Amino acid sequence: MPTIADVAKRAGVSLSTASDILNGKLKGTHETAERVRQAVLDLGYRPNLLARRLRTSKADAVGLVIPFRRSIFSSAVLTDFLAGIQAEQERVGLNLVLAGRRYEKPGEIYGADLFETRAVDGLIVIGTRESAGRDAGADVRALRELGCPLVWMHVYNGREPVDRITRTGGDPWHDLFEHLAERGHRTLGRIAFGPTFEMAPGEAVSRLARGAANYGMATRPEWVGAGEPFDGAASRVAMEILSRPAGERPTALICDGDDLAVAALQAALGLGLKVPRDVAIASTVNNSMGATAAVPITTHGAPGATLGRTAMKRLAELIADPTQPPRETAVAGGLIVRAST
Amino acid sequence: MPTIADVAKRAGVSLSTASDILNGKLKGTHETAERVRQAVLDLGYRPNLLARRLRTSKADAVGLVIPFRRSIFSSAVLTDFLAGIQAEQERVGLNLVLAGRRYEKPGEIYGADLFETRAVDGLIVIGTRESAGRDAGADVRALRELGCPLVWMHVYNGREPVDRITRTGGDPWHDLFEHLAERGHRTLGRIAFGPTFEMAPGEAVSRLARGAANYGMATRPEWVGAGEPFDGAASRVAMEILSRPAGERPTALICDGDDLAVAALQAALGLGLKVPRDVAIASTVNNSMGATAAVPITTHGAPGATLGRTAMKRLAELIADPTQPPRETAVAGGLIVRAST
DNA sequence: TTGAAAGCGCTAACAC
């Protein structure tokens, strides 16, 4: 394999000149620069990133950590994030390394290993409902002690300040309650995210009831269910709720995410109900699925791809200047009213 | 940051002894080994992978390439693959680098850049229906010329031999036709994968008709539709097909993947049809969704996670010995009969 | 602009 020394020799310039020209630190005369570039082509030279990385002490890569026990990208939200991260990754020129599961053992800090061994320059952590079981703040503190540039996305339950990507706009539940109340709804159901239904069903019902009450709305235990987004269970649960006669079923259904909302929508349409006339459907967490559904879903949040892009951009900044204090970067977001309500 | 020289000094051994002990090349007396390990702990030493990689000329990582124009993991099949790849990655100790989109420009070989610059030791390419537009064989040839260890998964349309992960068992369509014919079905519909419906609808119908005819079954143009797995369109299309009266609708529906089959199932159940009594539903491509559906879906293939795990394992072999000729590694697979038929 | 040289941290070869 040709090295940069070979290139310099062939171009008839010094090694340092070749390096500088290839890295844009030296314009050189048109003529020298051209000779170098030609030598690269002739020789088929490609820089050895391993050597560059050692020399510059930069891994040229960021780690992506998803504390998720199940299949790593089992939600459309994560897929959207990834699309954005990738788009920006290309722009900032950093590679993306997936943290393997070995970093998910209890008591071990997600992705810390990658940073400690210099394999990445920083981490993007996508907090999930599952990671909420951990003390995320402790992880953040440990990572900061290591000096690891860190951007946190999505669910975060720690008290420790951390660089985060958030969105503008109010609390999803508040916004949705308000919106539905305005539309004249008085009865509410909920489809929760199945595998990580983080509270007891009774608790889920009473919380919903308490929240709804503030806006003059009510719920019932049998109007609350949980399902996984993609296995049909959510649809089944929604069908059970909606197959009751009018009056015995809620006039609006709030779902934990567009995936579940689409599942509920399919159930509703399958039962011959008109959406939103017979039942309104809304989602608390925006992802790319809601917009293209048979009846576009009213949802809440910011576009996942934008959040991902912003996280990657912010991390690149932090890597360039790690002394910056944690801050929140907000992406425009809030209630997105569509046809389903 | 402490280096291995610091560790050696603190443990009172030579640098090479420390290196050898930490890499398991030297057992050392219990006592020396223990001193080295203790020094590592005292100092908080972590090996600098950047230096090791340069020295050993091994990137210690593999690239994952998915020639997919849309969101990168927009199908449950890919998610399953990734889960398997990750599980095995942990075992073989290789990092996983996602090839960014910049490697997807037309005329550019997917992931080749990563290998040429030494950022990865090999590639796993997940062929998709979208990549079928390219001449995959040309990519494979170019990659081989570079000496890049390569494992190809999923869709492959090239003539060039390549190391592939396949499955045992027959053609999905054949197996499904045979199975459905045995079950007494005479009329067939199909829900195809939407965004990449690779043939004209008329063509899809006539192909299905020709195939089915060999098994004594028939179809009609209005029984064939296409939809994306997750946007509700597939469900809508299935609903249109199934809302016809018995006799005017097919008694079995073949879907391009479990995702679509679940969507069709939801439509069927929504219409009050019994599955499989009123309509049987089957899928040509197994993924993790079918097994947990309301009515488990009859499908065809091998578990995605197993395929992913096998690909990673095979790639690790190829990296260890790149002179091996391309071969196909088959994972057990075939018709998986479940309740939906 | 050039040329020489240092050195990133590690592994591997080799003589002891």
Next chain:
DNA sequence: GTGTTAGCGCTTTCAA
């Protein structure tokens, strides 16, 4: 087992 040394390919410094 030990200790010394070379060197992976690159960037960067420094004096010319």
